Amino acid sequence: MWTSQPPESRQNRIMIEVRSLTKLYPGVIAVDNISFTVHRGEIVGFLGPNGAGKTTTMRILTCFIPPTVGAVRIAEKDVRTDGMAIRRLVGYLPESNPLYHEMRVREYIDFRAQLKGVAFRERSAAVGAALEKCGLGEVRDRIIGQLSKGYKQRVGLADAIVHNPELVILDEPTIGLDPNQVRHVRDVIRELGERRTVLLSTHILSEVEKMCGRVLIINRGKLVADGTPGSIVNKLTVTGRVRLDVRGSGADMKKAIESEANVKAVVWENHNDYHTFKIESKNGNDLRPDVFRCAAKHGWEVLELGLERVSLEDAFVELTVGSLVTDTRTKSTTEKQPTVPAPPSEAQRSS
């Protein structure tokens, strides 16, 4: 039932193009000069703490509200002038998943398909396919208001995909679902991503790592990271933080490590029968040989020595909360320059 894309659009690889987008509300900068591009066929995760500007950005992309400054183009069409054409191309699931609770599932999806211009002859098939894809077959004749939250969320998802849109924008599609439902929604999204472009926002980082080829992290209206989950994590790992699990007398060992030439800071965690040290290097070099020599010299019982792996969650915290706290934290714990593609004004704004 998926129609193939016309040849001219296949050449044109850019689906979303955002240039210096800014959205001001009275007294608030909701989105502050962000730029990014999404190519056709990508599944892009849009991350950020609550109030970072994700929903505002998505509302601008779906032509619900216009940008204050900047250019936003969806499939070569401008959101300011071509709103109606863009709305036909885009399937959108808003954050609160608003539905008409008095309607029946099938009736609602049929109504939405009609609004989105699905031709009468194709409609029944399109509605059936959307219901099937979202696992709504059993409840197609139930009243939406009486469905569980998981089913309601799927109704919203079915609405977003019923007209076979080229771009699907999902604002927190898995919020409030149980793990099985999350898995199902994730499968639907992954399947969509095989043929369509998907932009989804979420708080759940494991979800992003599993589904998205690319991640945009937004904080306080600014884009603070853009890349694959791996590349974002790597950028934060290069400063060479080393983790050492070791048995022995913690205080002595901390002193010994701190006395090493290249060590800048040591964080000590005392576990029951062993200690974990997180050691930061002065110049960004790999500290593993230094730490190994130090341990060998003192004859410590080393359990594990390795580079500290940063998870996407750590990266998220580093990029969003971390940049906030940098100024107030003591130098010994994090003197890491944020390796973030952000303008220098970022640090000033967040202070």
Next chain:
Amino acid sequence: MTNYAALVRRELAVYFVSPMAYIILTAFLLVNGLFFGWSMDEFAARRSPVNYGWIQQWMVYLLTLIAPLITMRLIAEEKSRGTIETMMTAPVSEWQFVLAKFSAAFLFVAYLLLPTVCYAILAAKFGTVDFGAAAAGYVGMLIAVAAVLALGLCISATCANQITAGVLTLIASLALIIMPMIARVLPQGEVNAVFLGINWGVFVVALRGALHQMNLLGHMEAFSRGIVDFGALVYFLSVVGLFLFLTARIVESRRWR
């Protein structure tokens, strides 16, 4: 066009899946039926011909008071539930949206009035009814009520809560009914009331004129006498047009903020 039809169909369906439609229908027909029976008694007692126009005017008063119930949820509910976001991110224009809401409310009122046609038939059994005048009267009723519905729709668009919208519209409806009474209470003819060297009478005359013009029901009187008054037709259509225009702008106003 398919959009508009789909929207109207949905709006009408909402009336009839909720108990609201049946409560309104029952209440309207009950009160109207009692009044009709009473007025027929009166006509018989006075041995006067059946004045169906008078009954129609009464129905307009009643509909003006019912209108808030019909219009209050139209847009306020979409705003409070957030469905306005799914609606306005689908290829639906503000105009389609507003016109569909208005059309559904209007069709509902037309449906409400349909059973009252049998009053005219019933009255004709026992006296003489000018069916031409009655038909013109129905045209007048429909466009007068259309104006009230447009006003109610506009108020619904400004509120995020349908109860607030309902109460405000009821106040507006009452004002529409009371205004001509105030106009009647004000001193008639030339007014001279000099105070602080200013003749305030001019203002009284202007206010009286304004209130008289705002008298929705007064404008439909000619219809119930069988005259399709072109001036009144233009008046009502402009009121409807104005409020629908304002409603569309209010729905659009999220884009200016």
